[in-house]
Amino acid sequence: MSLVEELGERKIIDLILGCLDQMPNMQVPFGDDVSAIDIGHGKLAVIKADMLVGKTDVPQGMSLWQAARKAVVMNISDLAAKGVQPLALLASIGVPRGLSRKDIQHIGKGLNAGAREYNAYVLGGDTNEASDLVISCSVLGICQKRHLIRRSGAKPGDYVAVTGFFGKTSSGLKILLENLSAPPEIREELVNSVLMPHARLREGLALAQTKAATASIDSSDGLAWSLHEISLASNVGFVLDNLPVAQEAEKFAKIHGLDPVELTLYGGEEYELLATIQPKLWQDAEKAVETVGGFLIKIGRVMKEKTLLLKAVGKTVSIEARGWEHFKQLRSET
Amino acid sequence: MSLVEELGERKIIDLILGCLDQMPNMQVPFGDDVSAIDIGHGKLAVIKADMLVGKTDVPQGMSLWQAARKAVVMNISDLAAKGVQPLALLASIGVPRGLSRKDIQHIGKGLNAGAREYNAYVLGGDTNEASDLVISCSVLGICQKRHLIRRSGAKPGDYVAVTGFFGKTSSGLKILLENLSAPPEIREELVNSVLMPHARLREGLALAQTKAATASIDSSDGLAWSLHEISLASNVGFVLDNLPVAQEAEKFAKIHGLDPVELTLYGGEEYELLATIQPKLWQDAEKAVETVGGFLIKIGRVMKEKTLLLKAVGKTVSIEARGWEHFKQLRSET
Numbered sequence: 001m002s003l004v005e006e007l008g009e010r011k012i013i014d015l016i017l018g019c020l021d022q023m024p025n026m027q028v029p030f031g032d033d034v035s036a037i038d039i040g041h042g043k044l045a046v047i048k049a050d051m052l053v054g055k056t057d058v059p060q061g062m063s064l065w066q067a068a069r070k071a072v073v074m075n076i077s078d079l080a081a082k083g084v085q086p087l088a089l090l091a092s093i094g095v096p097r098g099l100s101r102k103d104i105q106h107i108g109k110g111l112n113a114g115a116r117e118y119n120a121y122v123l124g125g126d127t128n129e130a131s132d133l134v135i136s137c138s139v140l141g142i143c144q145k146r147h148l149i150r151r152s153g154a155k156p157g158d159y160v161a162v163t164g165f166f167g168k169t170s171s172g173l174k175i176l177l178e179n180l181s182a183p184p185e186i187r188e189e190l191v192n193s194v195l196m197p198h199a200r201l202r203e204g205l206a207l208a209q210t211k212a213a214t215a216s217i218d219s220s221d222g223l224a225w226s227l228h229e230i231s232l233a234s235n236v237g238f239v240l241d242n243l244p245v246a247q248e249a250e251k252f253a254k255i256h257g258l259d260p261v262e263l264t265l266y267g268g269e270e271y272e273l274l275a276t277i278q279p280k281l282w283q284d285a286e287k288a289v290e291t292v293g294g295f296l297i298k299i300g301r302v303m304k305e306k307t308l309l310l311k312a313v314g315k316t317v318s319i320e321a322r323g324w325e326h327f328k329q330l331r332s333e334t
Numbered sequence: 335m336s337l338v339e340e341l342g343e344r345k346i347i348d349l350i351l352g353c354l355d356q357m358p359n360m361q362v363p364f365g366d367d368v369s370a371i372d373i374g375h376g377k378l379a380v381i382k383a384d385m386l387v388g389k390t391d392v393p394q395g396m397s398l399w400q401a402a403r404k405a406v407v408m409n410i411s412d413l414a415a416k417g418v419q420p421l422a423l424l425a426s427i428g429v430p431r432g433l434s435r436k437d438i439q440h441i442g443k444g445l446n447a448g449a450r451e452y453n454a455y456v457l458g459g460d461t462n463e464a465s466d467l468v469i470s471c472s473v474l475g476i477c478q479k480r481h482l483i484r485r486s487g488a489k490p491g492d493y494v495a496v497t498g499f500f501g502k503t504s505s506g507l508k509i510l511l512e513n514l515s516a517p518p519e520i521r522e523e524l525v526n527s528v529l530m531p532h533a534r535l536r537e538g539l540a541l542a543q544t545k546a547a548t549a550s551i552d553s554s555d556g557l558a559w560s561l562h563e564i565s566l567a568s569n570v571g572f573v574l575d576n577l578p579v580a581q582e583a584e585k586f587a588k589i590h591g592l593d594p595v596e597l598t599l600y601g602g603e604e605y606e607l608l609a610t611i612q613p614k615l616w617q618d619a620e621k622a623v624e625t626v627g628g629f630l631i632k633i634g635r636v637m638k639e640k641t642l643l644l645k646a647v648g649k650t651v652s653i654e655a656r657g658w659e660h661f662k663q664l665r666s667e668t
Contacts, residue, residue: 125383130387
């Protein structure tokens with residue numbers, strides 16, 4: 001009989017989803033970044049829950065304040081990808097023995113800081129004794145039904161865009177977990193990308209207003225995996241011709257003889273948005289995101305064939321459908 | 335420096351709440367059974383999160399299916415106490431190594447069963463590897479603003495009522511955890527009260543329609559503690575003259591030389607509703623609850639003085655403000 005350690009996180013989720021009755025009139029299918037219910041007047045209540053566990057989501061060097069803030073930000077990022085303003089969060093906390101009163105306050109302040117950065121509030125929660133630190137957040141937002149961007153709308157010919165450069169978190173994790181060195185001018189940027197993630201909320205809200213985006217996802221499981229997810233949900237493929245490698249990741253890769261493409265495609269714990277954009281509305285999308293202080297990088301096109309391809313220096317290679325399942329493993333999905 | 339094991343669950347919650355910015359126009363104060371935001375058109379979106387942890391919330395004898403169902407029911411119970419229909423749940427699951435594919439399906443089916451019993455649906459969730467089994471649920475419901483019953487409205491002179499008899503879960507836990515014996519005719523009822531808790535949703539919804547209830551809470555931390563919570567939130571006291579001791583608990587107490595009053599007042603993991611009712615609307619409340627197949631037991635009155643008293647066999651004794659903080663301890667609140 002298969003044990004959970006062989007199944008992996010995504011198979012476990014599929015097993016559980018397979019046991020659930022489906023709500024009539026589901027507004028967002030199982031497995032999208034968020035869930036939603038129709039609340040009338042053309043609006044949706046959008047909810048998401050995501051749990052942070054100390055031993056898999058909190059690398060050494062991350063403070064309790066940062067861990068609590070991250071637990072909030074990773075939930076907000078999913079609403080950002082759908083173009084939904086988060087309003088209220090709840091936090092259920094599993095507290096291991098040995099934490100002090102001050103530790104608890106650091107957690108409380110980190111939760112509050114994460115929420116307030118995005119104009120949301122933590123309204124309540126629950127605590128329990130647990131062996132690991134567990135910070136399980138859920139978030140609620142309300143949006144116009146017509147604004148919510150699902151994973152399923154990408155069409156052949158659409159542009160593929162991201163809201164930032166990739167590879168910094170996978171480099172930063174190698175610094176924190178494997179003690180790899182980095183020169184001071186890039187070290188802080190790489191490490192901070194892990195310790196202080198940012199949700200691209202302004203960008204997601206701006207995109208939702210333009211109606212230019214046909215599909216969107218956050219890239220918390222890595223760029224390649226996010227492409228794979230949109231591919232499955234929209235029944236399309238991708239060809240990338242402009243890999244968004246962060247300069248800092250490029251430098252870091254060079255120093256350690258690492259492959260910058262690997263760092264960029266198969267990292268994780270990144271919270272950039274990956275969106276597909278109708279070509280005729282590209283300029284609207286670009287302008288909307290720039291107006292709120294962000295930018296869009298066009299990285300490729302959506303294709304009819306369900307393959308993931310990367311064109312680089314004259315040759316075309318396959319992008320593997322693999323991603324980051326927490327810190328333990330870079331594994332192939334079966 | 336105080337460690338969490340000395341602080342206890344409620345102090346930890348207070349420490350965290352003390353770190354949070356308060357949302358303007360809070361619809362329900364911090365620390366009530368649920369949180370809520372105004373969604374316009376006279377309605378509230380009501381949310382609640384509550385986490386079940388294997389080692390403190392799952393006694394031996396409880397299956398994974400039952401544990402998952404309980405994780406849902408304990409969330410629904412909080413909405414029931416406020417008179418709010420639950421619609422959608424999310425479940426974040428911390429999965430210990432060694433669980434099988436079948437175990438995961440038992441968890442999925444238990445989640446689904448808990449939700450469907452109350453006409454709600456599980457819409458999604460998240461899994462992570464963790465040392466303990468953790469099932470962290472959150473629930474969303476929508477209600478008319480005027481229907482939500484807070485903890486804070488109890489007035490001197492109101493009747494105090496509960497939706498069932500008490501003492502069964504504390505007896506059942508003694509059977510499961512301390513291997514105390516019980517005759518077959520009561521054993522199943524006592525053990526099932528722990529393994530298969532029921533939320534009093536029909537009763538809560540019916541009460542909310544009558545507007546007879548001035549305050550309400552679920553009794554998951556025990557009857558005495560629930561009285562204490564309403565006392566704090568409403569700035570009132572209570573005098574009970576009709577302790578709702580379950581017959582089965584009375585029998586069990588007699589067999590083992592236990593105090594039935596102790597079992598009734600200071601148990602926990604019970605999901606009866608405790609409500610205060612305007613005397614002039616008592617008959618409406620009673621009838622509404624009976625119409626949906628339940629009943630109300632009048633157990634005492636609300637008083638101006640902030641004390642908790644029990645009148646029994648000619649004498650009046652104090653009810654202590656103590657409750658059940660999980661399975662480990664019956665402790666005094668400092």
